[in-house]
Amino acid sequence: MSHLAHTVAVRATGVDMFFGTPDNQVVALKQADFEARRGELIMLVGPSGCGKTTLLSVIAGTLTPQAGTVEVFGQRLDGLGQEALTTFRRKNLGFVFQSFNLIPTLTVVENVMVPLLIQGRPYDEARERSLALIEKVGLKGREEGRPNALSGGQQQRVAIARALVHEPPLLICDEPTSALDKDTGAHIMQLVRDLSRSPERCVVVVTHDHRIFRFADRIAEMEDGRISRVVDDPKLLDTSHL
């Protein structure tokens, strides 16, 4: 048991999350249990509306569930105040949002720098690290452009660079390859997967994209607000909804 505890990166137990008023309630998560291990890239799949994004938000500490416990790298999130949750996110999390949320008035490199600057890193250092990563995601030459001048796939790569730049222990990606072609998607997933290969790290990826399943160590299937099954091999998945 103690050995097991040591290998757990994220553990959510008995999580309930509903939205709306009591008489008009939407149940997003119902007694959901989820576990991700250190050094692992785990994918979350399931039909639209089954609660994937909601589960990510709960793990990220941006949504507080009505019931259940969440633990990330040994830290319990339930009971933490807003400021403590903010500090937790700043130190531990990288995000790739479903709708990239790039800031249109900033340049590409400035967008990537944001997490480093939030951490209080010096501007020049932040810029240097961001430029290096932009090159890695294949956007060299676009650093000083505006996100809106990029294609959807390029914007997504900027979002991924922004999520990776501060090397967060927990990387959370909501549909990171939805706008990428097969080769670029594979290239990006390789980057993400390399990042996960360390006991201090963990990557959770929500996706519909079966082409990238091969990068997953494990795949958790979601259905009606809970994890229904966890498999090691993509071939075992029920892919009827994809």
Place this chain on the structure above:
Amino acid sequence: MYRLALNMLFGDRAKLAMLLCGLAFSALLMAQQSSVFFGIMSWTYTPMVNIRAQVWVSDPMVEQVNDAKPLRDTDLGRVRSVDGVAWAAPLHTSFVQARMQDGNFKLITLVGIDADTFAGAPAVLTQGRIEDLRLPDTVIVDEWGASLMGRMGVGPDGKPRSTPLKVGDTFEINDIQARIVGICKVRRAFTGGPFVYTTYDRAKGYTLGARRTLSFMLVEPQKGVAPAELCGRIERDTGLKAWTSDTVIWNWGERSLARNTFWWFWTNTGIPFSFGTAVLLGLFVGIAISGQTFYSFVLENLKYFAAIKAMGAGMGVIARMLFVQAFTAGLIGFGLGAGMAQAIGRVMIEKGMPPFVMFPQILWATFALVLGISFVSAVIGIIKVSRVDAASVFRG
């Protein structure tokens, strides 16, 4: 992060331009409206500016400079004997009808100054010499009055003239000829009417009916005697009222006649009210416009601030980012607006219409208001961002 905050602000040139236009326009409106207001109010004590003397002495009942209560000629001697008085000169001011060449009448402000000292003479003559006032039947007219009265003149061909009166032209005051020997530059007065300068003795002639013609006495203190102190002595020794002549609105002394005149108009006329409402309107419109533009700027950036918050920026950092943005925009907007107000003001002062007095205090007040608006907008933005659900950034 602050550098990014600025880049966010400057990133969208079109929106920034809108924001700055709104702020600049309201700063302009506020500065310009209050300047015109104070310009009009400062017209009330124009004689204090045009007739230069350190100390004015009047009848004890006098409350403001446009309403003189005549003194006895013997009062002059009593004032001259007060300790600390270097000299005292008589001054006559009255409103009289002057008959123009075309036969029509025009109300003028007649100023009679002492022919020996020329105390109270206009500061700037654009034509002629002050000494020529010692010639018979002579007057000096102000520039603006000369052009007004010129329109009531008759040219050599017998047709109405369109040029201003000039040295050598004549008109009549109470059937006595007035020959122009000089044109001076003076400030416009609230009571309207051209300023017509002549000697004190000749003014007596021009106002034949008047029993007493000594409106004020202009007094020069001896070296080392402060005007305010001398005023006290004159009042104690003669029972008359003595005033200082400072006209600097934010720095005038207790005994300033300009100050008394200003406040007399403030309390006894509807001017402050009617013009004050225009100023207030300008303020409200200004506040509304800049507040609105700021608010929409904040709303447009709300979801990006939410993303920054989700990525782990505390509210403290976000608050400071918003303040940096608001104050930067406020500063630039104020600069543009104040600059425009200055430029427009310069044109107005040149034309003399409408009156325009832009004290540094008006600029400071506008500055404070614009920064206040920026501050409030930033606070509203901060409240909005603090309420925004960080999880909302995950949704599409």
